[in-house]
Amino acid sequence: xxxxxxxxxxxxxxxxxxxxxxxxFHQAVREVLETLGPVVAKHPEYVEAKLLERICEPERxxxxxxxxxxxxxxxxxxxxxxxEYNSALGPYKGGxxxxxxxxxxxxxxxxxxxxxxxxxxxxxxxxxxxxxxxxPRGRSDAEVMRFCQSFMTELHRFLGEHTDVPAGDxxxxxxxxxxxxxxxxxxTNRYESGVLTGKGLSWGxxxxxxxxxxxxxxxxxQEMLGVDGRSLDGLDVLVSGSGNVAIYAVEKVQAxxxxxxxxxxxxxxxxxxxxxxxELLKQVKEVDRGRVSDYAELRGGRARFVPDRxxxxxxxxxxxxxxxxxxxTGRDAATLIANGVIxxxxxxxxxxxxxxxxxxxxxxxxxxxxxAANAGGVATxxxxxxxxxxxxxxxxxHSEQRLxxxxxxxxxxxxxxxxxxxxxxxxxxxxxxxxxxxxxxAMLAHGLI
Ligand code: NDP
Numbered sequence: 138x139x140x141x142x143x144x145x146x147x148x149x150x151x152x153x154x155x156x157x158x159x160x161x162f163h164q165a166v167r168e169v170l171e172t173l174g175p176v177v178a179k180h181p182e183y184v185e186a187k188l189l190e191r192i193c194e195p196e197r198x199x200x201x202x203x204x205x206x207x208x209x210x211x212x213x214x215x216x217x218x219x220x221e222y223n224s225a226l227g228p229y230k231g232g233x234x235x236x237x238x239x240x241x242x243x244x245x246x247x248x249x250x251x252x253x254x255x256x257x258x259x260x261x262x263x264x265x266x267x268x269x270x271x272x273p274r275g276r277s278d279a280e281v282m283r284f285c286q287s288f289m290t291e292l293h294r295f296l297g298e299h300t301d302v303p304a305g306d307x308x309x310x311x312x313x314x315x316x317x318x319x320x321x322x323x324x325t326n327r328y329e330s331g332v333l334t335g336k337g338l339s340w341g342x343x344x345x346x347x348x349x350x351x352x353x354x355x356x357x358x359q360e361m362l363g364v365d366g367r368s369l370d371g372l373d374v375l376v377s378g379s380g381n382v383a384i385y386a387v388e389k390v391q392a393x394x395x396x397x398x399x400x401x402x403x404x405x406x407x408x409x410x411x412x413x414x415x416e417l418l419k420q421v422k423e424v425d426r427g428r429v430s431d432y433a434e435l436r437g438g439r440a441r442f443v444p445d446r447x448x449x450x451x452x453x454x455x456x457x458x459x460x461x462x463x464x465x466t467g468r469d470a471a472t473l474i475a476n477g478v479i480x481x482x483x484x485x486x487x488x489x490x491x492x493x494x495x496x497x498x499x500x501x502x503x504x505x506x507x508x509a510a511n512a513g514g515v516a517t518x519x520x521x522x523x524x525x526x527x528x529x530x531x532x533x534x535h536s537e538q539r540l541x542x543x544x545x546x547x548x549x550x551x552x553x554x555x556x557x558x559x560x561x562x563x564x565x566x567x568x569x570x571x572x573x574x575x576x577x578x579a580m581l582a583h584g585l586i
Contacts, residue, residue: 138491142174148189159242161462165249165487166193172566173573175558188577197221201291203269205284208277217288219267221301222248225579228299229265230255230515232306239268247486253572254508257547260519265301273308285316293321298331304518305335310381330525334518343521345536351385353513353544354457354484359393360548361480361503370394375453377401378460379422379429382484386457388415399448400429406448407433409440452476459484467492474500483507508568509551516543
């Protein structure tokens with residue numbers, strides 16, 4: 138961990154006191170505050186207006202009961218969340234996560250990070266996040282539909298295309314978004330396409346949204362390597378996870394000439410030294426809703442499934458953690474560094490622990506934080522909102538071109554901000570500061586609200 142500036146320390150102490158037990162939230166706040174020393178030194182007006190304190194406190198936090206019935210008629214009660222964190226730059230924007238680990242602290246950490254990520258994209262979107270401790274795994278389509286309908290029956294009153302616009306995240310994909318949108322439409326009697334992003338193509342979705350987070354992450358690595366005239370071409374790449382972000386990170390890395398040799402899920406990982414067969418992976422995960430062990434089996438002798446282990450034991454040049462928070466520890470980082478890793482980019486949100494990030498920094502490994510490296514998803518969500526507002530639908534080529542331009546521009550802005558604030562090559566500082574300054578200036582302009 139880095140030290141906190143003396144003007145910033147009391148803000149962190151207040152966050153700890155006011156939000157006890159929310160370890161991931163503390164971690165996310167600390168990681169941002171640690172990099173803001175040079176900003177408060179340069180902008181005393183932010184300190185005077187208590188902007189740091191205000192940004193750390195969500196504008197609104199909604200917690201609600203979600204009752205539903207399973208296929209046998211048994212009643213279940215889950216908890217739903219939506220944290221509307223900051224609307225200085227636009228409507229609250231951020232995904233919904235359905236996973237048993239979801240609690241208020243997790244949603245707050247994700248919502249807090251989302252503010253800065255959305256700001257660095259340069260798009261007019263605020264920050265928010267939501268979800269439930271519901272586990273869609275092993276549930277029938279009918280059960281998932283009943284859950285989504287109950288969830289949206291409460292959540293709909295807080296949403297709107299100009300107010301709060303959710304999307305998917307872990308456990309919330311095309312199926313869940315369809316059920317959520319259907320219920321919103323039914324309750325409000327409005328075909329309000331811009332109220333959710335990640336929609337199906339035939340009902341208001343945008344091309345490249347499904348692919349955007351993973352593709353964007355691959356583009357970001359390519360940009361980082363490009364600073365020294367290197368590229369992904371010929372490099373071995375480790376990807377963790379096998380969900381939406383992981384699959385499309387694999388696809389784009391391979392299109393850019395890299396060879397992805399791993400994917401994983403919570404039961405273990407696959408090592409496929411010839412390179413992951415992405416079409417087979419899509420079939421297993423997106424169509425059959427299977428596991429990576431099924432992928433290994435279908436690959437015959439070419440791939441090996443290793444249960445209960447992480448991909449970071451496998452040697453590789455580049456690592457892309459694309460599963461979940463704190464999945465890559467200081468020990469994993471030491472293994473990766475010993476194996477010669479040159480670049481790491483976070484496809485997931487906060488997948489690297491503070492110890493891992495410090496180890497990468499000290500070893501001179503290029504490190505792209507999620508706020509920059511996985512921002513392609515939300516940026517393309519903002520493009521989906523644009524298309525919905527103008528009742529337009531862009532081609533694949535145009536949409537992908539826009540994503541590429543956005544990731545290029547985002548990398549440039551983060552890189553230059555780090556240099557401007559005396560931290561050349563530090564993408565963590567660059568992303569935090571670029572995002573913070575944009576939000577802080579808008580908040581100053583809006584007065585004390
Ligand atoms: P998915 O639900 O599609 O996939 C999640 C993957 O991560 C699965 O392979 C899952 O394995 C694995 N995983 C989830 N939780 C755990 C856990 N506790 N331990 C080990 N493995 C786990 O989610 P996404 O791909 O959409 O999201 C992945 C990450 O990317 C998240 O951090 C998310 O916040 C972030 N992100 C997503 C964006 C998007 O557009 N989807 C945008 C920006 C960030 P299993 O099936 O075994 O649970």
